[in-house]
Amino acid sequence: MKNLYQSFGIGFALLVEIAIFSALSPHFFTTDNLLNVMLQISITAIVAVGMTFVILTAGIDLSVGSLMAFVGVVATSMLKLDLRLEYAFPLAMLAGLLLGAASGLIAGTLVTRFRITPFIVTLALMTIWRGLAFVYTEGRPVWELPEAFALLGNGRTLGIPNPTIVMIVVFVTAYVVLSHTRFGRYIYAIGGNPEAARLAGIGVKRIVTQVYVVCGVLSAASGILLASRMNSGQPNAGIMYELDVIAAVVVGGTSLFGGRGTVTGTFLGSLLIGVLRNGLNLLNVGSYVQQVVVGVVILLAVLLDQWKKR
Amino acid sequence: MKRDILLHMRSMSKHYPGVQALDSVDFDLFAGEIHALVGENGAGKSTLTKILAGAEQSDSGTIEVSGRTIAIREPADARRLGIGIIYQEFKLVPELSVAENIFLGDERRFLRHGFVRFSLMHAEASKVLSRLGETIDPVLPVRKLSVSQRQIVEIAKALSNHVRILAMDEPTASLTDREVENLFAVMRNLKTDGVGIIYISHRIEEIFRIADRITVLRDGKLIHSCPVAEADSEMLVKWMVGREADREAHQWSPKGIAPSQRREILRIENLTSDRVHGISFGLDRGEILGLAGLTGSGRTELVRLIFGAERRSSGRIVVDGREVSVRSPGDAIKAGIGLLTEDRNLDGLVLQMSILENITLSSLSDVAFGPFVNGSKERRAASELVRRLRIKTRSVETPVETLSGGNRQKVVLGRWLMTQCNILIFDEPTAGIDIAVKREIHALIRGLASEGRGIIVISSELPELLQLCDRIAVLCDGIVAGILTREEATQERLMKLATSYA
Known part of the structure; x- marks a missing residue:
């Protein structure tokens, strides 16, 4: 009930937005287009789930976009190894996800054991992963991948785009984790009052590190999907994604000070921004103007959220 | 009484929910006098100082400074009247220099063409410090100073404001013996300059060394006021503690467990x-x-x-x-082993979380199946404790931030009872808790002891x-x-x- 209420403000804004675009464009409210919106938001929304975990602990992860690119080039390059596809494919996925976990482990360790602020840690990792992606590929994209790989991000299952299915699974799992497990409860407690959480016997450092690992793994999954969508490993993929992701989380009502927020909100936040981009495209609004509009809507959404809380 | 009365506070009263913090207390201060204000915690000393500082408003009573009735509505009023307060915790900015701290908010004095002339500021700071018999380099950042030097900077800050009435709240609490001597020397200097000092301290021996007069408060009431020569430490302790309280103290609660079984x-x-x-x-x-x-x-x-x-x-x-x-x-x-911390809001509770979530926070594994929290089991356990502790709430889902202090304390207690810590x-x-809930908490503590x-x-x-x-x-x-x-x-x-x- 409380979660519903917390998400209501943004849900309302979303309904208004959908109504406006439905009125202005006959192509907007169609099954094809709505599935298209879902596909378009899937990749950032998956990362946004990880980001929600991190922001709930009053942290931030700026490295997600670069990590997506690094994971993308590493995973795709492994597909080109001289191996049979049924070995190369799982190996590439596993390597990508492990790389994401490693990135999260490094970030979490630096934040908790060495007490460097998350902003600085992940800012540094952001440039490190981006740099390594370029070093690893010598600046060239990884091309000519097995055809099956492209299916992962571009195919459909039961008519639904695969990335959207992954997104839904991730959201449902995250919802269960946050509201029905000890881990989830500890995340809220740490974000709400880290010292009280520590004195309640919670292993704050361990939990926070795990949260960064979750974010890293989800970014890696997203990076693999993105590479598949582009059918190539691009070292400059995912530039500025971290900001889109943070915007979605904040618009979804999660507090940057930690302890308050839901993945339901993050889903609606991702959808609000995704619908906006899609609608503006349908209305042939130029990309320069779109940027301005998106920024204004982010501000409005957050204002609405604050106003609701008063 | 030939000397000038600097300050006269007449029948000051202040009521907080649940306590009469001050009950028509009279207090006066002469120029060039050190007047000690003593009493146990909660006796009303800090309330009196806060009213003087403009941080709190009295419910009734008048304040006269140099014979004129004045109103102190906010800290700026106090500053204008030459009233300086030195709190137990320093209000200095560690990264700024000594001089910058002394003249913080008053930089305009040193402006030339829109820029602060630091040479002037440093010279002026040295002058103020030397008046205190100190040779602290005004260029040093405050973080490099010792605790007693910081104290001196606080005093210098007050003096730079032409302070005539200086209240010091436990100034020696964190000082070494030598530093205390230093501080006393400074206080004697100020005295000769005609500054009136209100000196709050728990250290009885110090009071007899430095103070001219003593005023004792207990439970918000003025108990005794006299020149220091007319009192000794036995009498002082008796005034602070009070006979009645002493008798009450002998009404022991029965022990729960026979000594043989301990x-x-x-x-x-x-x-x-x-x-x-x-x-x-x-x-x-x-x-x-x-x-x-x-x-x-x-x-x-x-x-x-x-x-x-x-x-x-x-x-x-x-x-x-x-x-x-x-x-x-x-x-x-x-x-x-369980600890209920001193400040439950600061590090005891997660305020935005519910009563339920706060109670089960330390023992989630007892109500979980693997990683999953068993919602109904959790709710049963928490509801049981809410009932047992008589936490006043409509629902266990209520966020703790909406509860009163006493109920919040019970929530923390509930958490520890759930852990089965022995x-x-x-x-x-019972800090900040009204008398009724205080008794309840005492009874609970006794009950816990009698359970072993x-x-x-x-x-x-x-x-x-x-x-x-x-x-x-x-x-x-x-x-x-x-x-x-x-x-x-x-x-x-x-x-x-x-x-x-x-």
């Missing part, structure tokens, strides 16, 4: 950190042990060490005859300790100054031990 549940051996030194004591099942001592005596540090919230440099913790390794609060809880440490369990738990209670209110405890250990400057049984303990004796090294 077994030691906790033993602390030689516990040492940078704030406490070589502390040893034992605690029996069913026993309530009090920890008395002044602010800064190391009581809170000691219990935080026992609970693993801070690192100890040496010492052993023995639970039920077996040494336990306590390196984190998690370890302590596993060993059966050793519970209460740091100021070992209890440690820290309190700044001696009557509270005398009512609750079987034994009282008194800390002073980080060491145990003495442990008194309930038969031996009186407020006078406790006070004496607490101030024994001061």
Whole structure:
């Protein structure tokens, strides 16, 4: 009930937005287009789930976009190894996800054991992963991948785009984790009052590190999907994604000070921004103007959220 | 009475919810006088100072400064009237220089063409400091200064404002003996300059050395006011403590467990950190042990060490005859030790979380199936505690931030009861809690002891300790100054031990 209420403000804004675009464009409210919106938001929304975990602990992860690119080039390059596809494919996925976990482990360790602020840690990792992606590929994209790989991000299952299915699974799992497990409860407690959480016997450092690992793994999954969508490993993929992701989380009502927020909100936040981009495209609004509009809507959404809380 | 009356506060009253903090108190101050204001915690000293500082408004009463009735509505009014307050915690900016701190907010004096002329500021700062007999380099950042030097900077800050009335709240609490001597020299200088000083201290011996007059407050009432020559320390303690309180203290609660059945549940051996030194004591099942001592005596540090919230440099913790390794609060809880912290809002509760979530936070594994929290089991356990502790709420889902202080304290207590910890440490369990809930909490603590738990209670209110405890250990400057049984303990004796090294 409380979660519903917390998400209501943004849900309302979303309904208004959908109504406006439905009125202005006959192509907007169609099954094809709505599935298209879902596909378009899937990749950032998956990362946004990880980001929600991190922001709930009053942290931030700026490295997600670069990590997506690094994971993308590493995973795709492994597909080109001289191996049979049924070995190369799982190996590439596993390597990508492990790389994401490693990135999260490094970030979490630096934040908790060495007490460097998350902003600085992940800012540094952001440039490190981006740099390594370029070093690893010598600046060239990884091309000519097995055809099956492209299916992962571009195919459909039961008519639904695969990335959207992954997104839904991730959201449902995250919802269960946050509201029905000890881990989830500890995340809220740490974000709400880290010292009280520590004195309640919670292993704050361990939990926070795990949260960064979750974010890293989800970014890696997203990076693999993105590479598949582009059918190539691009070292400059995912530039500025971290900001889109943070915007979605904040618009979804999660507090940057930690302890308050839901993945339901993050889903609606991702959808609000995704619908906006899609609608503006349908209305042939130029990309320069779109940027301005998106920024204004982010501000409005957050204002609405604050106003609701008063 | 030939000297000028600088300040006259007449029949000051102040009521807070649940307490009469001041009950028509008169207080006056002459120029060139040091007037000590003494009393136990909660006697009304700080309320009086806060009113003088403009941080609080009195409900009734008048304030005269130099014979004129004035109103102090906000801190700026106090500053204009030449009233300076030096609080126990310093209000300095560590990264700014000594001079910048002294003239913080007053830089306009040194402006030339829109820029601050630091050479002028430093010269002026040196002048103020030398008036205090100090040679601190005004260019140094404050973070590089010792505690006593910071104190001097605070005083210089007040003086730069042409202060005529200076209130000092426990200025010697964190000073070494030599630094105290320094401070006293400075205070005597100020006296000769005609500044009137209100001196608040728990250290009785210091009061007799430095003060000209003494005013004693107790429970918000003026108890006694006289020149220092007409009092001695025995009389002073008696005024502070009060006879009635003493008698009340002898109404002991019956012990829950017969001494023959008592077994030691906790033993602390030689516990040492940078704030406490070589502390040893034992605690029996069913026993309530009090920890008395002044602010800064190391009581809170000691219990935080026992609970693993801070690192100890040496010492052993023995639970039920077996040494336990306590390196984190998690370890302590596993060993059966729980701590209810002094400031439940700061580090006890997660305020935006519900009563339910706060109660089960330390024992989620008891209501979980693998990683999953069993919602109905959790709710049953929490509801049971809400009932048992009589927490006033409509639902266990209510966020803790909407509860009153007493109910919040019960939520913290609920959490520890749920952990089944057999050793519970209460740091100021009834601070800021009204009298009715206070009695309830006392009854709960006694009940816990009679169930066979070992209890440690820290309190700044001696009557509270005398009512609750079987034994009282008194800390002073980080060491145990003495442990008194309930038969031996009186407020006078406790006070004496607490101030024994001061």
